[in-house]
Amino acid sequence: xxxxxxxxxxxxxxxxxxxxxxxxxxxxxxxxxxxxxxxxxxxxxxxxxxxxxxxxxxxxxxxxxxxxxxxxxxxxxxxxxxxxxxxxxxxxxxxxxxxxxxxxxxxxxxxxxxxxxxxxxxxxxxxxxxxxxxxxxxxxxxxxxxxxxxxxxxxxxxxxxxxxxxxxxxxxxxxxxxxxxxxxxxxxxxxxxxxxxxxxxxxxxxxxxxxxxxxxxxxxxxxxxxxxxxxxxxxxxxxxxxxxxxxxxxxxxxxxxxxxxxxxxxxxxxxxxxxxxxxxxxxxxxxxxxxxxxxxxxxxxxxxxxxxxxxxxxxxxxxxxxxxxxxxxxxxxxxxxxxxxxxxxxxxxxxxxxxxxxxxxxxxxxxxxxxxxxxxxxxxxxxxxxxxxxxxxxxxxxxxxxxxxxxxxxxxxxxxxxxxxxxxxxxxxxxxxxxxxxxxxxxxx
Amino acid sequence: xxxxxxxxxxxxxxxxxxxxxxxxxxxxxxxxxxxxxxxxxxxxxxxxxxxxxxxxxxxxxxxxxxxxxxxxxxxxxxxxxxxxxxxxxxxxxxxxxxxxxxxxxxxxxxxxxxxxxxxxxxxxxxxxxxxxxxxxxxxxxxxxxxxxxxxxxxxxxxxxxxxxxxxxxxxxxxxxxxxxxxxxx
Numbered sequence: 001x002x003x004x005x006x007x008x009x010x011x012x013x014x015x016x017x018x019x020x021x022x023x024x025x026x027x028x029x030x031x032x033x034x035x036x037x038x039x040x041x042x043x044x045x046x047x048x049x050x051x052x053x054x055x056x057x058x059x060x061x062x063x064x065x066x067x068x069x070x071x072x073x074x075x076x077x078x079x080x081x082x083x084x085x086x087x088x089x090x091x092x093x094x095x096x097x098x099x100x101x102x103x104x105x106x107x108x109x110x111x112x113x114x115x116x117x118x119x120x121x122x123x124x125x126x127x128x129x130x131x132x133x134x135x136x137x138x139x140x141x142x143x144x145x146x147x148x149x150x151x152x153x154x155x156x157x158x159x160x161x162x163x164x165x166x167x168x169x170x171x172x173x174x175x176x177x178x179x180x181x182x183x184x185x186x187x188x189x190x191x192x193x194x195x196x197x198x199x200x201x202x203x204x205x206x207x208x209x210x211x212x213x214x215x216x217x218x219x220x221x222x223x224x225x226x227x228x229x230x231x232x233x234x235x236x237x238x239x240x241x242x243x244x245x246x247x248x249x250x251x252x253x254x255x256x257x258x259x260x261x262x263x264x265x266x267x268x269x270x271x272x273x274x275x276x277x278x279x280x281x282x283x284x285x286x287x288x289x290x291x292x293x294x295x296x297x298x299x300x301x302x303x304x305x306x307x308x309x310x311x312x313x314x315x316x317x318x319x320x321x322x323x324x325x326x327x328x329x330x331x332x333x334x335x336x337x338x339x340x341x342x343x344x345x346x347x348x349x350x351x352x353x354x355x356x357x358x359x360x361x362x363x364x365x366x367x368x369x370x371x372x373x374x375x376x377x378x379x380x381x382x383x384x385x386x387x388x389x390x391x392x393x394x395x396x397x398x399x400x401x402x403x404x405x406x407x408x409x410x411x412x413x414x415x416x417x418x419x420x421x422x423x424x425x426x427x428x429x430x431x432x433x434x435x436x437x438x439x440x441x442x443x444x445x
Numbered sequence: 446x447x448x449x450x451x452x453x454x455x456x457x458x459x460x461x462x463x464x465x466x467x468x469x470x471x472x473x474x475x476x477x478x479x480x481x482x483x484x485x486x487x488x489x490x491x492x493x494x495x496x497x498x499x500x501x502x503x504x505x506x507x508x509x510x511x512x513x514x515x516x517x518x519x520x521x522x523x524x525x526x527x528x529x530x531x532x533x534x535x536x537x538x539x540x541x542x543x544x545x546x547x548x549x550x551x552x553x554x555x556x557x558x559x560x561x562x563x564x565x566x567x568x569x570x571x572x573x574x575x576x577x578x579x580x581x582x583x584x585x586x587x588x589x590x591x592x593x594x595x596x597x598x599x600x601x602x603x604x605x606x607x608x609x610x611x612x613x614x615x616x617x618x619x620x621x622x623x624x625x626x627x628x629x630x
């Protein structure tokens with residue numbers, strides 16, 4: 001099942017599980033939701049070039065670099081400086097029996113990756129990749145990937161998903177994409193990029209104001225808001241086929257969010273004269289009205305099980321975060337501290353909600369456990385910070401910050417607020433990220 | 446004594462002649478120069494002609510002033526924004542006073558249809574501000590409907606924080622951006 005999903009959408013890349021790996025159910029090496037997480041040192045020495053060709057050496061270097069960048073992106077692994085390495089598996093061998101693990105434990109490496117490269121035919125490359133637990137002298141995962149050189153990044157990220165799964169129980173972010181808003185010639189358009197900010201693609205060219213993109217959980221649909229027809233309307237768009245729908249009722253049609261696992265969405269509409277949240281079909285027809293209170297109700301976000309929504313409401317006089325059970329309609333107020341709490345984002349573990357709080361004109365991101373109701377501030381003294389969204393494995397948050405030059409850019413941080421860094425380097429202003437759910441991630445959860 | 450009287454008469458004739466000359470010269474400047482040189486002009490009563498001309502000028506000036514006033518009223522209607530308090534869509538006393546002027550203009554210009562745009566300052570999230578801008582625009586529209594303006598002549602659009610008039614990060618800039626703006630269609 002796992003293998004089948006990993007194969008999906010892989011073009012001509014072939015994946016073979018070729019090593020017997022002791023299955024260790026129930027063992028989680030790394031708990032990614034631990035706020036006191038210490039990064040595990042991981043060694044990634046040069047790959048072995050099986051036939052010693054220049055092309056193999058070059059592909060090996062490319063792969064090692066991609067691997068280093070991806071592992072460091074996780075926030076729970078830290079690749080080591082090769083200067084410290086005492087052994088060279090590229091010469092001495094990359095298999096379990098050929099490795100002296102003391103060479104690696106001695107320099108503090110808790111994990112080791114070895115790789116071999118074979119160019120089978122010009123332009124076609126085979127990677128043999130292994131992850132070892134150095135202190136237990138144990139092979140954790142071994143895979144072989146074959147494909148064209150243009151797919152090296154893809155193959156290495158697939159191996160990273162396997163590493164993530166064996167270490168954390170989740171496939172991680174390597175197979176995910178981020179959709180966001182960026183200005184082009186002053187107009188806001190919708191873009192996508194890979195999890196690490198690479199591979200940027202422009203999706204819309206409305207030459208208007210486009211906002212609030214939301215990714216369906218099958219990754220095939222986007223919903224977003226655009227003023228292309230003069231007012232804020234809701235666009236539901238299939239990414240591959242030229243079909244979709246527009247919700248252009250009187251007033252505003254904004255803040256879409258897809259129901260997990262289903263092609264239905266919630267959005268805030270004001271055709272009744274009041275801003276309320278509705279459940280819609282994929283064709284944009286109203287299934288039912290979810291909220292019923294005078295005043296603003298906006299920004300619905302489904303719980304991971306699709307049973308509840310978190311949203312922003314001004315029903316008590318100031319904007320606060322509420323949770324509503326869709327079936328029963330019962331509502332609970334979540335935030336009580338501060339006079340302005342908006343933009344909820346439900347953690348994939350179902351237990352936490354990230355949101356935006358404004359105090360004394362400072363806009364920051366907070367996270368709150370639903371049970372405890374205690375807010376924890378994740379950003380501070382670094383510009384305005386908005387639009388939090390969780391990575392599908394719950395290990396990270398993407399958000400918008402004006403900390404660099406007062407221009408909004410997309411940043412990422414670990415779930416505990418550490419390692420805040422800029423995701424994208426591109427012109428214009430970037431805002432409102434939404435993180436896709438990948439097939440393999442869903443499988444792992 | 447007789448001499449002095451004679452002198453006075455002569456002076457009177459000369460002075461009045463001077464006046465006539467002046468009025469003719471003035472007329473030549475402001476009206477058609479051809480009428481001065483043609484013989485017909487001398488047969489008309491110069492005073493009546495001047496009076497008609499003056500009336501025409503006055504009417505022209507009044508029309509211009511009226512047009513300017515209408516243009517200024519429309520400009521004021523479009524340029525004077527209704528302002529709001531932070532995170533509020535309630536109309537302040539100043540907002541209501543201004544909206545009475547807007548209603549008066551809409552009554553005078555019964556054929557005009559308008560778009561009421563709701564705007565916010567940059568504080569608050571994009572989506573919340575879209576909803577707040579929507580409320581600002583609709584509360585302005587509702588007040589104007591109360592003042593007798595037909596709802597069918599007004600539509601509303603929220604721009605949230607997307608179109609600030611002042612991109613500064615000061616209280617004044619934020620106050621300027623929290624507004625309802627009128628656009629005549």
